[in-house]
Amino acid sequence: MVEPYSFGRRLFVGFNYAFLTALSFLCLFPIVHVLAVSFSSNAAAAGGFVKLWPVGFTTASYEYVLMQGEFLDALLVTLQRVGIGVTVNMFLTILVAYPLSKEASAFKSRTAYAWIFVVTILFNGGLIPVYMTVKYTGLLDSIWALVLPGAVPVFNVILLLNFFRNLPREMEEAAFMDGAGQWTTMWRIFVPLSLPALATITLFATVNHWNSWFDGLIFMNRPEHYPLQSYLQTVVVQQDLSDIASQDLDLLAEINDRTFKAAQIFLGALPILLVYPFLQRYFVKGIVLGSVKE
Amino acid sequence: MKNNYRWTAALAALLCFSLVATACGTGGGSKEETASGTGDEQPAAAEGSGDAANAPAAPAADADPYFGKYDPPIEISTVRIIGELKFKDGEDIDNNQWTRTLSERLGIKVNNQWVVKNEQGAEKMNVTIASGDLPDFFQVNATQLNQLVEAGQVMDITDVYEKHATPLVKGFMNDATNALASAAFDGRLMAFPSPGSTLDASPILWIRKDWLDRLGLPEPKSMNDVLAIAEAFAAKDPDGNGQNDTYGLALMKNLYGAYGALEGFMNGYNAYPQTWVKAADGTLAFGSVQPEMKTALAALQTMFKNGLIDREFGVKDEAKAGELAASGKVGMTYGAMWISLDMLKNSKANDPNADWQAYPLVNESGALANAQIPSLAVGSYYVVRKDAEHPEALIKMLNLFGELQFGPDTPADVWQAHSKVDGIEVWPYYPFLVGQPNKNLGIHKRVVEALDKKDPTGLNAEETDAYNNSLAVEEGRGDPNAWGYDKVFGRKGSYEVIKRYVENDLLKPGEFYGVNTPTMAERGETLKKMEIETFTKIILGDSIDTFDKFVEDWKKLGGDRMTQEVNEWYTSR
Numbered sequence: 001m002v003e004p005y006s007f008g009r010r011l012f013v014g015f016n017y018a019f020l021t022a023l024s025f026l027c028l029f030p031i032v033h034v035l036a037v038s039f040s041s042n043a044a045a046a047g048g049f050v051k052l053w054p055v056g057f058t059t060a061s062y063e064y065v066l067m068q069g070e071f072l073d074a075l076l077v078t079l080q081r082v083g084i085g086v087t088v089n090m091f092l093t094i095l096v097a098y099p100l101s102k103e104a105s106a107f108k109s110r111t112a113y114a115w116i117f118v119v120t121i122l123f124n125g126g127l128i129p130v131y132m133t134v135k136y137t138g139l140l141d142s143i144w145a146l147v148l149p150g151a152v153p154v155f156n157v158i159l160l161l162n163f164f165r166n167l168p169r170e171m172e173e174a175a176f177m178d179g180a181g182q183w184t185t186m187w188r189i190f191v192p193l194s195l196p197a198l199a200t201i202t203l204f205a206t207v208n209h210w211n212s213w214f215d216g217l218i219f220m221n222r223p224e225h226y227p228l229q230s231y232l233q234t235v236v237v238q239q240d241l242s243d244i245a246s247q248d249l250d251l252l253a254e255i256n257d258r259t260f261k262a263a264q265i266f267l268g269a270l271p272i273l274l275v276y277p278f279l280q281r282y283f284v285k286g287i288v289l290g291s292v293k294e
Numbered sequence: 295m296k297n298n299y300r301w302t303a304a305l306a307a308l309l310c311f312s313l314v315a316t317a318c319g320t321g322g323g324s325k326e327e328t329a330s331g332t333g334d335e336q337p338a339a340a341e342g343s344g345d346a347a348n349a350p351a352a353p354a355a356d357a358d359p360y361f362g363k364y365d366p367p368i369e370i371s372t373v374r375i376i377g378e379l380k381f382k383d384g385e386d387i388d389n390n391q392w393t394r395t396l397s398e399r400l401g402i403k404v405n406n407q408w409v410v411k412n413e414q415g416a417e418k419m420n421v422t423i424a425s426g427d428l429p430d431f432f433q434v435n436a437t438q439l440n441q442l443v444e445a446g447q448v449m450d451i452t453d454v455y456e457k458h459a460t461p462l463v464k465g466f467m468n469d470a471t472n473a474l475a476s477a478a479f480d481g482r483l484m485a486f487p488s489p490g491s492t493l494d495a496s497p498i499l500w501i502r503k504d505w506l507d508r509l510g511l512p513e514p515k516s517m518n519d520v521l522a523i524a525e526a527f528a529a530k531d532p533d534g535n536g537q538n539d540t541y542g543l544a545l546m547k548n549l550y551g552a553y554g555a556l557e558g559f560m561n562g563y564n565a566y567p568q569t570w571v572k573a574a575d576g577t578l579a580f581g582s583v584q585p586e587m588k589t590a591l592a593a594l595q596t597m598f599k600n601g602l603i604d605r606e607f608g609v610k611d612e613a614k615a616g617e618l619a620a621s622g623k624v625g626m627t628y629g630a631m632w633i634s635l636d637m638l639k640n641s642k643a644n645d646p647n648a649d650w651q652a653y654p655l656v657n658e659s660g661a662l663a664n665a666q667i668p669s670l671a672v673g674s675y676y677v678v679r680k681d682a683e684h685p686e687a688l689i690k691m692l693n694l695f696g697e698l699q700f701g702p703d704t705p706a707d708v709w710q711a712h713s714k715v716d717g718i719e720v721w722p723y724y725p726f727l728v729g730q731p732n733k734n735l736g737i738h739k740r741v742v743e744a745l746d747k748k749d750p751t752g753l754n755a756e757e758t759d760a761y762n763n764s765l766a767v768e769e770g771r772g773d774p775n776a777w778g779y780d781k782v783f784g785r786k787g788s789y790e791v792i793k794r795y796v797e798n799d800l801l802k803p804g805e806f807y808g809v810n811t812p813t814m815a816e817r818g819e820t821l822k823k824m825e826i827e828t829f830t831k832i833i834l835g836d837s838i839d840t841f842d843k844f845v846e847d848w849k850k851l852g853g854d855r856m857t858q859e860v861n862e863w864y865t866s867r
Binding site (some may be wrong): 015025042043044046047048049127128133135150217218220221222223233234269 | 376407408409410411412414417421424425427534548613616617618620621622637640641643645774
C-alpha cells in the first residue's frame with residue numbers, strides 16, 4: 001500500500017498529470033491548427049505562417065462553405081443517415097444479441113446462428129456483388145442503401161452478447177419467476193442494465209455512420225445525395241497535380257485553397273465532437289451492484 | 295416448445311441462405327444479359343458497319359449527317375464525371391441551356407444514370423463496368439478503354455466518325471498530337487479521344503525577377519547561369535532581411551510535376567526523365583536511364599550539399615513545398631505554366647514586391663534547351679456501348695459542341711449563352727466535350743495583340759477576361775489574382791515562353807503514345823517509385839555511382855522487357 005501523501009507519491013502524481021496534460025495537448029494541436037488555418041487568409045496559410053493562431057483573420061471560407069448549398073445538403077443527408085442508421089443498428093443489435101447470449105440448453109441452435117453471423121466478419125462478397133445486391137434490390141440512390149447493407153454490425157453484436165452473458169443469471173431467473181416473458185426480460189431487465197455497453201456501441205455506430213464515405217460514393221448517383229464525408233472527400237482529397245492536363249485555369253487556381261478545406265474539415269468534425277460529452281454520463285460502473293446476494 | 299425452436303431455427307437458416315443465393319442469382323443473370331446483348335450485335339459488327347445496322351428510322355437524320363435532327367426525338371443514356379459545377383437557380387445537370395439546345399437542335403434527350411465528382415470518377419466507373427451495367431455513351435480513361443476493348447464491350451466507330459464528324463471536329467482531332475492514334479486498336483477507331491493540350495504541360499523556368507535585380511544578376515542564358523543564380527539566391531540574402539534563410543531552387547518529393555519539379559532542370563542537361571526518347575540507333579529508349587541523367591543528378595547533389603535546396607524536400611509534396619515560395623524563402627523553380635495562379639500568386643499576396651517571371655529552359659552550351667512534353671494529352675475517351683442504338687448520336691453531339699464553342703459562324707450571343715453566363719461557367723454542363731487543343735496559346739497571342747492596340751474588340755469572353763487582367767496589371771491596379779493570370783497570358787507570361795518553344799521547334803514530345811504495355815501496367819509504378827527513391831538518395835548525397843546500379847536494376851526488374859515492348863509497338867505502328 002502506497003502512503004497517500006508521501007513525497008514520492010506526490011512527485012509521481014504531479015509528473016503523471018503533467019505528462020497526461022502534455023499528451024492531450026498533442027492531440028489537440030492538430031485540431032487547433034486546422035481551426036486557425038480555417039480562419040486565416042489563404043495567402044498566409046499557403047505561406048505556412050499559420051501555427052496555432054489565425055493570421056489575417058477572416059471568416060470568408062466559412063461564409064463560402066455555408067453559402068454553398070452542397071455542404072448543407074450533404075450535412076442533412078448525413079444527419080438523416082445517422083438518425084435512421086443508428087436506430088436500425090441498435091434495434092437489430094439488441095434483437096440479435098439477446099437470444100445469442102442464452103445458454104445452449106435454452107436455445108438449441110445458438111451456435112449455428114452465431115456462426116452464420118461471425119462468418120460475415122471473415123468473408124464478404126466484395127465490392128461488386130454488394131453493389132449488385134443493392135442495385136437489384138432497388139436501393140440505389142436512396143438513404144436505405146447507406147443503412148441496410150450494414151444494418152447488423154456483427155462486431156457490436158458480439159460485444160453486447162458478451163455483456164449480456166456477464167449479467168447475473170439469478171436476475172434473469174428472478175424475472176421469469178415473477179412471470180416475465182422473454183420480451184419483458186429483454187426490454188425491462190437486460191437493456192436497462194446494459195446502458196454502458198449500449199452507450200459505447202451507440203457511439204461506435206454513430207461514428208461509423210458519420211465517417212463512412214465510400215458507400216455513399218458507390219451507391220449514390222447524384223452529388224446532391226452524398227452524405228457529408230463523401231462530399232468532403234471530393235473537396236479535400238489530396239489532388240495529384242502531376243496528372244492534371246486541364247485547360248481550365250480557373251480550376252487550377254483554386255486547387256490549393258487550404259483555408260476552404262480546413263473550414264470544411266472542421267465543420268465536418270464538429271458535430272461528432274459535440275456528441276461525445278453527452279454520452280459520457282452513461283459510462284457508469286457498478287450498475288448491478290447490490291442486485292444479487294451471493 | 296423445443297421442437298418449435300428447432301423448426302424456426304431451420305426455417306430462419308433457410309431464409310438466410312436463400313437470400314444469399316438470390317443475390318448471387320441476380321448477379322449471374324445480369325452477366326448473362328450483357329453476354330447475350332453483345333451476342334446479338336456480333337453479326338452487325340462483323341459487317342464492319344455498326345452504323346448501317348443501327349441507322350435510325352428517321353430519314354431526316356440521314357439528310358444532314360452532321361446535325362440531322364431526330365424526329366421523333368431519341369433518348370440516350372450516359373454517366374457523368376464532373377468538376378465543381380455551379381448552376382443558376384432552378385437549373386441543374388438535367389435541365390439547363392445545353393439540354394434545351396440539344397433537344398431543339400438534335401432532338402436528343404440525355405439521361406444521366408449517375409453523376410460523380412472528378413476525383414472518384416474512375417472508381418465509380420470501374421464498379422459500373424464490372425457490374426456490366428453500361429450506358430449508351432460514356433467517358434473512360436486509357437486503362438478502362440483497354441479493358442473494354444479486350445472484353446469486346448465497345449463499338450467500332452471508325453465509319454460513324456468518318457461519315458458524321460464535321461470538318462471542324464476532324465481538324466481538332468488531327469491537331470491533337472497522337473490523339474486519334476491512341477484510340478485506334480488494329481487500325482479501327484474504338485473510342486473518341488477527348489484531347490487536352492500537350493503544350494499546357496511544357497516545363498517553364500520561374501525566377502523572381504525582383505531578386506535578380508536586387509543582386510544585379512543577368513537573366514539565365516545557360517545552366518551555369520542557373521546554378522549561379524541558385525547560389526546567389528541562397529547565399530547573398532536576396533530578400534535583404536539580414537538572415538541566411540533562403541534557398542536557391544525549389545524541389546519537392548515526387549521530383550516530377552508542376553512545382554519544384556525536375557523535368558526542366560534535367561532537360562537543360564539533355565536528359566528526359568519519365569519519357570521515351572529516340573536513341574542514336576533509331577530505337578526508343580527510356581529517358582530516365584540515359585547517361586545524361588547522371589550529370590544532372592551530380593549537379594543537384596552539389597547544390598544540395600551547398601545548401602541551395604531545402605533539406606526537407608524529401609517529405610514535402612507540391613502544396614507543402616510551395617509554402618517556401620509563398621513565404622518568400624525560395625526564388626526559383628521549374629514547373630508548369632499555371633503555377634503563377636497558385637503558389638506564386640500567394641507569394642505575391644504576401645509580398646507585393648515579389649515578381650516571378652517565366653523564362654525558357656536553357657542548356658549547358660548557352661542555347662535554349664529542348665522542353666519535354668507528354669506524347670499525348672488525352673485525359674479521357676468517349677466510347678459507345680457495343681449494342682447502342684444510335685452510335686452516330688455521339689458524334690452529332692460532339693459536332694454540336696464544337697460548332698457552338700469554336701464554330702466561325704456561331705453568333706457571339708449564342709456562344710456566350712453556352713459558355714459563361716453571369717460569371718457562371720455553362721460549358722461544362724455538356725456531357726461530350728471536344729476541345730481546341732492549343733486554345734491557350736491562341737488566347738495569349740490575341741491578348742498581346744489587343745494590349746498593343748489597347749482595344750479588346752473582337753475578343754471572346756475568355757480572352758476578354760485575360761485582357762482585362764493584364765491591362766489592370768499594366769496600369770498598376772491588379773490584385774494578385776489578376777497578376778497570376780497576367781503571368782500566364784500577358785506579354786511576359788508563361789505562354790510567351792511556350793510560344794518561343796513552338797516557334798523554335800524546341801518541344802520534344804515523348805515518342806510512345808500507345809496504351810500501357812503489359813509490363814508497364816504490371817511494373818511501371820514500382821519502377822517509377824524506385825527511380826524517385828534512388829534519385830532522391832543521390833541528391834541527398836549517396837555516391838553518384840548508385841545511378842549505374844539503378845540502371846542495372848531497372849533493366850532487370852522489367853525495364854528491358856518494357857523497352858522491347860515499346861519498340862515492338864514502334865515498329866508495328
